[in-house]
Amino acid sequence: SLNIFRIDALRQPLNEGATGIGFGTSASCHTNINCELGSNWQDVKRGICRVMMVAEEGAFWCTANVMNNAREDGKPYLLSGFHCIEGITPQFDLWRFDFNYESPLCDDPTQDPNSQSLLGCEVRSQWEETDLLLVELLDAIPQSYQAFYVGWDANDAIPDESALIHHPFADIKKITLEQSNTKINNAEIAWIARDGNTIYKTPIAHHFRVTYNQGGAFQGGSSGGGLFDGNKRLVGQFHVGIVDTLCRSSTAYLGRFHIAWEGGGTPETRLRDWLDPDQTSALVL
DSSP, X not given: XXXXXXXXXXXXXXXXXXXXXXXXXXXXXXEETTSGXXXXXXXXXXXXXXXXXXXXXXXXXXXXXXXXXXXXXXXXXXXXXXXXTTTSOBOGGGOEEEESOSOSSSSOOSSOOOOEEEEXXXXXXXXXXXXXXXXXXXXXXXXXXXXXXXXXXXXXXXXXXXXXXXXXXXXXXEEEEEESOEEEOOSEEEEXXXXXXXXXXXXXXXXXXXXXXXXXXXXXXXXXXXXXXTTSOEEEEEEEEEXXXXXXXXXXXXXXXXXHHHTTSSGGGOSHHHHSTTOOOOOBO
């Protein structure tokens, strides 16, 4: 079987004035990270940031996750989605990473909250088969940002419950939960152009398929948001999905961290060289 998506559904374009992107523009069904639903995720939330991805073709929004590594030395690696750069010419030195962009309370704020930002990154690894994109910031993350370096699990397991923390429509940070609705996606995912031609396919079993049932769903801009298991370790990142504007029905496809660990077999196409640089064989952090 085949899951088909159009390439023009990628990312979320900047065009804030024209399309209503940014603060206060995501669907009302999403839940702010500082509501009760996010009360058990107050550490992890500090490891998720909003990304403005600048390219020659314009600017786009995605979500990224600050990744811990086995040295635990604070190396500023961030995991996001490969499709965020598919078909564009990125200018990585101009990418902006917005930390702590969220409402301080459960209710939506009346004014755009402040965030803490860093500029510029370099690509370390990319692999479209699991929608992997790993970058390293040009500068260290200041201690004042209180960034959380998220843990991960590279074992071959399916979480019984999971959370997606993300920035839909480049809005303030949101959280979505599921219970007993994560499966291995036993189908290819195909991206097609407007003319119907296939651009690329991802292999069978390289993604999770998740149906969300608490807190909302996802939108453009959620791309790259981490999938965290019940132990609050990252096991995947958001690639694409199907959802209505009221979040009544949502099916998401998320690249599997376990598969991306070995990836395409080279440092440029996998995670383990960067997140386990001393080859300790650690699979959980």
